[in-house]
């Protein structure tokens with residue numbers, strides 16, 4: 051059976067890994083970027099190893115986040131597959147211990163504390179490869195695939211189109227125009243392949259759906275308010291369902307001692323983000339607080355909606371992002387330069403313009419965010435202090451989601467598998483790897 055895999059990120063690599071040396075399978079793996087020995091750190095999203103290659107390789111071993119695979123397979127099965135993927139990563143990286151900065155006893159106590167206030171704390175086991183070991187793991191995987199007798203790797207070899215006949219995939223068109231024919235095609239193009247995937251979906255009317263859009267703010271507080279969590283957890287992930295709208299609000303990307311940054315998106319859209327340095331620390335913690343919205347028919351453009359909301363912040367701040375004290379938001383007034391200057395929490399992002407987020411965020415978001423901050427205050431006293439800073443807008447725009455079955459097979463195109471972040475079903479290394487294993491297992495059965 052001739053199999054093509056498009057994209058050599060975690061998803062594509064794990065499909066190939068499982069098919070390696072298998073009788074009856076001939077596998078061609080196409081990657082538009084370079085191989086790992088020639089790839090530079092500047093090529094963050096593309097090349098063997100995909101977007102994960104130069105990351106610090108935080109493998110979150112949980113079914114709860116990092117993707118939506120529980121929409122396709124049951125939780126127990128996913129747990130087993132996560133274990134399988136983790137074992138492979140462990141073997142190729144040589145990192146055989148789980149992250150020791152996680153104190154699992156303490157985390158249980160924190161979970162208990164949160165449960166009293168309808169806050170769900172998700173504590174994932176983490177295998178933290180670190181940048182060096184992550185790179186080593188990716189190099190080892192490349193060598194293993196190169197040595198395999200049935201896998202061919204093609205680098206700097208982008209795929210520009212697919213070949214379809216009567217809703218059945220027949221092959222690929224390479225960027226140089228060459229056509230290649232296959233029995234099975236696995237698309238694993240990641241986030242950098244999103245717009246290509248969207249084009250293909252539109253061109254061939256491949257069945258797809260829309261992932262939720264996440265809109266919210268970045269919260270900045272003194273470290274002392276969150277240290278009793280972040281000292282024991284790599285990062286706290288808390289979910290809360292609000293009482294008024296029953297919407298899901300979650301914390302995301304916690305940076306103890308971190309800094310707020312401006313993210314420059316397509317079309318000059320500015321959103322907020324946060325990060326931390328290894329050797330330079332601020333006295334604040336920041337994290338995103340995001341409201342997930344899944345729009346219903348007939349509306350089909352959640353990304354555009356999120357962008358509009360974010361544009362409002364850019365417009366009102368004169369081409370920047372807005373910062374507001376929580377106290378000012380509650381009192382219904384804007385923050386000003388002088389109020390921010392006197393504020394106890396000093397902003398780590400100087401370019402943010404003091405303003406009023408209530409002119410930006412629709413009522414539903416504002417109400418959800420206020421309620422969640424008040425709720426978080428019960429487990430992290432001081433969170434709802436007037437001095438807490440809110441930066442807007444932070445938004446996460448996820449891609450479209452291809453409609454696939456429990457084996458990652460497209461529901462509308464025969465012999466086409468869509469996996470990983472590019473298919474809109476994962477958003478982390480482990481679940482992307484698992485989606486590759488699922489596709490490979492199904493292909494193996496067919497062989």
Ligand SMILES: Cc1cc2nc3c(=O)[nH]c(=O)nc-3n(C[C@H](O)[C@H](O)[C@H](O)COP(=O)(O)OP(=O)(O)OC[C@H]3O[C@@H](n4cnc5c(N)ncnc54)[C@H](O)[C@@H]3O)c2cc1C
Pocket residue numbers: 056057058059060061062080081082083094095096097098099100101102103104105106107108109110116207208209210238239240241242243246469470471472476477478479480482
């Ligand atoms: C800076 C950064 C840090 C991260 N840190 C972590 C972390 O610590 N832990 C974690 O779990 N996740 C992390 N992530 C997310 C994680 O990297 C992704 O979820 C994961 O890589 C998804 O794997 P994937 O195989 O689906 O896609 P990708 O890794 O994006 O790989 C897709 C590959 O397909 C190739 N491709 C795209 N289009 C084509 C085409 N038309 N033809 C040929 N090739 C194509 C691309 O060049 C790319 O190499 C991080 C991401 C980034 C950007």
